[in-house]
Amino acid sequence: MIDFLQTTEGVVTAAAAYLLIGLGWNLVYNTCGYLNLAMGTFYILGAVFSWKLEAAGHIHSPFILVVLVCAAVGAIGFAAERLLLRRLGGNALNALIVTIGLNLMLLQLAMKLSPATVIRPELFISGGISPGGVHISYQELIVWATAAAVTAGLFVFFTRTDLGRTMRACTDNRPAAEGLGIKVPTLATIAFTVSAILAALAAFVVAPTQGSAYNSGDLIAIKAFMAVSIVGLGRNGGAIFGAFLVAAVEGYVARYWNPEISNIVVLSGFLVVLYVYAVRSTGGRFVPSWMRIRRRPTAPQGV
Amino acid sequence: MSSELRIEGIVGGYGDLTVLRDVSFAVEGGQLLVLAGPNGAGKTTLLSTVMGALKPSAGSVKLDGEELLGLPIHRRTRMGVGLVPEGRGLFPSLTVWENLRVAARAARLHSDQAEEGIERATAAFPIIGERLQQKVQSLSGGEQQMVAIGRALLTDPSVLLLDEPSMGLAPIIWHQVLDTCRRLADEGRVVVVVEQRVLEALRVADRCVVLQHGRVVRDGSVEAGSELPELAESYFSAEAAKP
Numbered sequence: 447m448i449d450f451l452q453t454t455e456g457v458v459t460a461a462a463a464y465l466l467i468g469l470g471w472n473l474v475y476n477t478c479g480y481l482n483l484a485m486g487t488f489y490i491l492g493a494v495f496s497w498k499l500e501a502a503g504h505i506h507s508p509f510i511l512v513v514l515v516c517a518a519v520g521a522i523g524f525a526a527e528r529l530l531l532r533r534l535g536g537n538a539l540n541a542l543i544v545t546i547g548l549n550l551m552l553l554q555l556a557m558k559l560s561p562a563t564v565i566r567p568e569l570f571i572s573g574g575i576s577p578g579g580v581h582i583s584y585q586e587l588i589v590w591a592t593a594a595a596v597t598a599g600l601f602v603f604f605t606r607t608d609l610g611r612t613m614r615a616c617t618d619n620r621p622a623a624e625g626l627g628i629k630v631p632t633l634a635t636i637a638f639t640v641s642a643i644l645a646a647l648a649a650f651v652v653a654p655t656q657g658s659a660y661n662s663g664d665l666i667a668i669k670a671f672m673a674v675s676i677v678g679l680g681r682n683g684g685a686i687f688g689a690f691l692v693a694a695v696e697g698y699v700a701r702y703w704n705p706e707i708s709n710i711v712v713l714s715g716f717l718v719v720l721y722v723y724a725v726r727s728t729g730g731r732f733v734p735s736w737m738r739i740r741r742r743p744t745a746p747q748g749v
Numbered sequence: 750m751s752s753e754l755r756i757e758g759i760v761g762g763y764g765d766l767t768v769l770r771d772v773s774f775a776v777e778g779g780q781l782l783v784l785a786g787p788n789g790a791g792k793t794t795l796l797s798t799v800m801g802a803l804k805p806s807a808g809s810v811k812l813d814g815e816e817l818l819g820l821p822i823h824r825r826t827r828m829g830v831g832l833v834p835e836g837r838g839l840f841p842s843l844t845v846w847e848n849l850r851v852a853a854r855a856a857r858l859h860s861d862q863a864e865e866g867i868e869r870a871t872a873a874f875p876i877i878g879e880r881l882q883q884k885v886q887s888l889s890g891g892e893q894q895m896v897a898i899g900r901a902l903l904t905d906p907s908v909l910l911l912d913e914p915s916m917g918l919a920p921i922i923w924h925q926v927l928d929t930c931r932r933l934a935d936e937g938r939v940v941v942v943v944e945q946r947v948l949e950a951l952r953v954a955d956r957c958v959v960l961q962h963g964r965v966v967r968d969g970s971v972e973a974g975s976e977l978p979e980l981a982e983s984y985f986s987a988e989a990a991k992p
Contacts (some may be wrong), residue, residue, distance in 0.1 A: 608854045615840040615851045622838030626803055626855040627822030 451580045457587045459655065461693035462593035465650035467670035468685045469600055470641035476617040476680045477637035478531070480541035484549040486667030489644045491519050496567040498559060508570040514712065515650050516643045521649045522552070523642025537618070537631075542581045551665075556660040566657035567650075589651045596644065600682060617680065621654040641737040646723030665709070669696070672716045677722070750827065752778040752907035754799075757960045761798050761805030762963075766790045768794045769805065770963040776941060776956070778907060781934040783971075785947040786960035791837060792943040795960070796910045801825050806986055812908060826856040831901030835912040835943075841886035844878055845896055848885055852900045861892050863903070870899030873929075891922035898929065908939040915946045928951045 574583035604610035677684025700708035762768035851865035871878035
């Protein structure tokens, strides 16, 4: 039983990390209308900057460090959106391609800044608690608390603030928002920058618990993408469920079946998610005719 | 509230495509003007130009003598131009209150002004007041149209532009919307209605301007409906004029 609970504790930590990055996926998708494929590298840059700043040895306060790391990665996100993505005029396919290029560029930056194969920033605080024999480190508690605070903060932001409501309005009906005079490109810049900051924040709290290689960001980002797309891309409530589901499959398969195939199992799930999206977006053309769902004709709109 | 909207020599369209060719007319407060014409005549383009979504290459749009061209949309909204766009332009997953609030903030209204505007909208359409916390997607077509008009009333506009307000509405609701437009004009506003169901719209109108190929081909008053068959026969089809 203790073993199961200890595994579950690891699952919660992984879910918190996927949730933090996944919320960034959602934010960009909802406001900008495209996917940011550089999310994983923003995460890695957060880890690399944390490690570099710590290694420089001048700053010891995690509170100052987190501000610096988030500001640095946020500035890169801001510049990328303003200089590259805004010029595309909302074309989702072009944006997707540009974020792939951005990912490759930033990966080179991460490689240059990261001399070690695996970097592991120092824990903010060592030690932990052991309720019922299950060990939970303080750092993991910080990860959980960060994910909970960010999720709650975004919920409040989107439902209680004018800026948040305006961002939701853009998701709902972008042409109508533009017709009201809402500056949608400015909101897109804010969303992209905040998503980069979320990835950096995730790295800042998670990297000390597990370490990161400069090229490991894409795998984490893909798992986070799976988490947010299981219930439906763009839904933050669904992202919580998805994050726990992906982390649970990964964690329990690794512990009770075979640690070497846990990623294969999770990525197989990713293929299923992609297949479902392909089926949806093509109206079922990838599906044999006998498997297609017959839809009733919808009633004409009116009162 | 008595204003004048003056459109003079507007030439414009989408990029290199010229849709409006020297469009000029003026509407005074208290008048309900129906802007009619076949598809592609430039009706929606003209409203978009007045509202600021499109930039014309020539001409001027003045509200009470003040030039609107060159001003951003939110400035025009605050100066007193309200638009109910084609298809209503609402945000379906937001509540009615959120829809109104987003529009108020887009017009750069302060929080208290926004609340005042929402009160104005709910006073004009009490049904909106009862549905404030309901998501727009759960409302009927008629209620959604009321939200769209109520949203345009947030800034207490002196000019109200409605683009195809009959879209998706049952006849009885459409007639209610028309009566509302008449009431808003009677309060001293300039009301411009772009409409395909023109014969019904002319029932409550004071004037009718007909656009064809981006030009004004008819501009005249509607006297007790006497000209309706003539209008229909001249500019749409002879069949439409038959009872």
